[in-house]
Amino acid sequence: MTTTGKTPDGPPVVSGEDVSIEYGDRNRARFLAVDGVTFQIHPGERFVIIGPSGCGKTTLLMAMAGFLRPLRGTLSSSGHPITGPGPDRAVVFQDFDQLFPWRTILGNLTYALQVTGRAKGQEATRIAEQFLEMVRIGDAAHRYPHQLSGGMKQRAAIARALAIEPSVLLMDEPFGAVDEITRTALQRELDRISRATQVTLVMVTHSIQEAAYLGDRVMVMAANPGRVRAIVDTSGVSDLDSPGFAEAVTQLRTLLEGRPATDPAIEQETRVAVGGQP
Numbered sequence: 001m002t003t004t005g006k007t008p009d010g011p012p013v014v015s016g017e018d019v020s021i022e023y024g025d026r027n028r029a030r031f032l033a034v035d036g037v038t039f040q041i042h043p044g045e046r047f048v049i050i051g052p053s054g055c056g057k058t059t060l061l062m063a064m065a066g067f068l069r070p071l072r073g074t075l076s077s078s079g080h081p082i083t084g085p086g087p088d089r090a091v092v093f094q095d096f097d098q099l100f101p102w103r104t105i106l107g108n109l110t111y112a113l114q115v116t117g118r119a120k121g122q123e124a125t126r127i128a129e130q131f132l133e134m135v136r137i138g139d140a141a142h143r144y145p146h147q148l149s150g151g152m153k154q155r156a157a158i159a160r161a162l163a164i165e166p167s168v169l170l171m172d173e174p175f176g177a178v179d180e181i182t183r184t185a186l187q188r189e190l191d192r193i194s195r196a197t198q199v200t201l202v203m204v205t206h207s208i209q210e211a212a213y214l215g216d217r218v219m220v221m222a223a224n225p226g227r228v229r230a231i232v233d234t235s236g237v238s239d240l241d242s243p244g245f246a247e248a249v250t251q252l253r254t255l256l257e258g259r260p261a262t263d264p265a266i267e268q269e270t271r272v273a274v275g276g277q278p
């Protein structure tokens with residue numbers, strides 16, 4: 001089986017250079033959650049982060065979103081240092097309650113379009129309706145979040161994030177709280193939508209299968225402290241029934257279960273391509 005990574009056709013949409021992130025303040029013990037992580041995410045790429053619990057996946061994603069500042073190293077968005085949140089980086093969380101409960105689904109989207117300056121008035125409504133149709137909840141536009149299922153709320157949150165046309169969509173375990181059937185349906189939807197919009201996607205997940213299915217590349221992290229164990233090219237393995245898919249899942253699982261990255265015998269970053277390409 002052969003795989004081909006997505007060819008970078010511009011500067012990285014998001015990049016990290018030797019990024020370390022610490023929690024704690026002057027009065028509390030400090031904790032190094034992410035240690036010397038380097039990566040580059042290219043335009044249109046689907047970049048998935050997996051790793052054991054507590055390895056710093058969410059911490060890294062929140063730093064990309066601009067909610068946390070690295071202690072050392074640099075995080076950049078399209079070549080500019082990330083100094084805070086911005087409409088170029090939309091975030092979808094696992095939490096079902098990320099929509100404003102006092103606004104309808106349509107109202108949630110039009111509000112996002114207005115506050116980010118993307119569109120207002122009838123134009124905002126038109127764009128909002130278009131994105132709700134894209135995630136197949138156009139019929140629910142005038143309902144309130146509490147009137148939707150968990151899966152529908154996640155569709156709405158994805159529509160809201162995409163509507164503002166971010167350069168990157170950051171997703172933290174977006175399907176972690178839905179049932180298995182809904183999860184599979186949402187994975188397929190995200191696959192379709194990300195191909196249609198060519199949005200750059202960064203997703204944290206606990207699911208190896210989800211990572212192999214949706215990811216063009218999968219960054220496997222190790223814990224204590226959070227480091228990059230490997231970046232695996234999975235761009236050619238989205239066919240669930242192919243031997244390559246099973247091979248990728250096995251490889252990712254082996255890396256996940258591997259020795260701790262603090263072991264000096266393990267390189268901090270190993271670039272791996274499924275199918276034997278360097």
Ligand SMILES: Nc1ncnc2c1ncn2[C@@H]1O[C@H](COP(=O)(O)OP(=O)(O)OP(=O)(O)O)[C@@H](O)[C@H]1O
Nearest residue numbers: 023024031033051052053054055056057058059060
């Ligand atoms: N606000 C905080 N203050 C102090 N430590 C924190 C804080 N948030 C997270 N941590 C610690 O930082 C480390 C990384 O946490 P993080 O949530 O990024 O891990 P994760 O890989 O996303 O975990 P999980 O897979 O369980 O969601 C953990 O040890 C966690 O306890």
